[in-house]
Amino acid sequence: VTTPSTPAASGTSQLATTPFRRLDHVGIAVWDADLAIPYYRDVLGLPLVGDEDAPEPGTRLVYFEVGGAFLQLVQPVSEDCNIRDWLREHGEGVHHVCLAVEDLSSITRLRPDDPEAPIFQAGRDRHACFLTNTAPQGTLIEVTELHRSR
């Protein structure tokens, strides 16, 4: 049994109302997206709506759309991509859950000012960040903006 994360107790990180507008996507880490695509596209029949390289994290991101949300395959591309370490430790599977907000400034209190939680250019031309030091119960949460940043 784990202990709960502490921000709620401090009171400083609580939000009066939620800034989260939707469940944007679930990120699934895989070694090779080409091996995973046939299941989602051909067996489940989900539309493949995006396949792009995200330079900053050094990943290939493949998107399947389901009712306006997405299943996202995350394949490490660059040698120093930290998804490689995650895959070695965990094996393939769900890596993160991403919630969408109008503007990342609405979650400043949830995003610690540390180098582990930078805002980066994520897939689909969105700004995003991870809630790295508050991830509860083993669940890594990404936050992305609803609208394109460019």
Place this chain on the structure above:
Amino acid sequence: VTTPSTPAASGTSQLATTPFRRLDHVGIAVWDADLAIPYYRDVLGLPLVGDEDAPEPGTRLVYFEVGGAFLQLVQPVSEDCNIRDWLREHGEGVHHVCLAVEDLSSITRLRPDDPEAPIFQAGRDRHACFLTNTAPQGTLIEVTELHRSR
């Protein structure tokens, strides 16, 4: 690197169009929902919209709503609940991703006729099943109906 699941190659399990209507919820396995609730409710500010016991799998299910979809905490209650085994092996974290269909009969071809994939009475009065023998890349996929079954 894993090998892909085989149903796509056989051709018999392919769907001409997708029956999946939305990303319904992400199930997060936890030992004690009471320890996890404060983060989702008070820190993220998500509305807690359900807290129920699901007798058949022997679990407590807690739902937070985000844009019409849900984050679902899954706490084992009964002694023989298989979530206990999963938690001992994996630790707390994302356990499954659930997609919604109009009717489970639309995915008969994806649901093998074996005792590991029964239709059961899931949370929020929905019928659901798991795609147990086709789960690709370590991702367990549940399928639920959009509408209440009672």
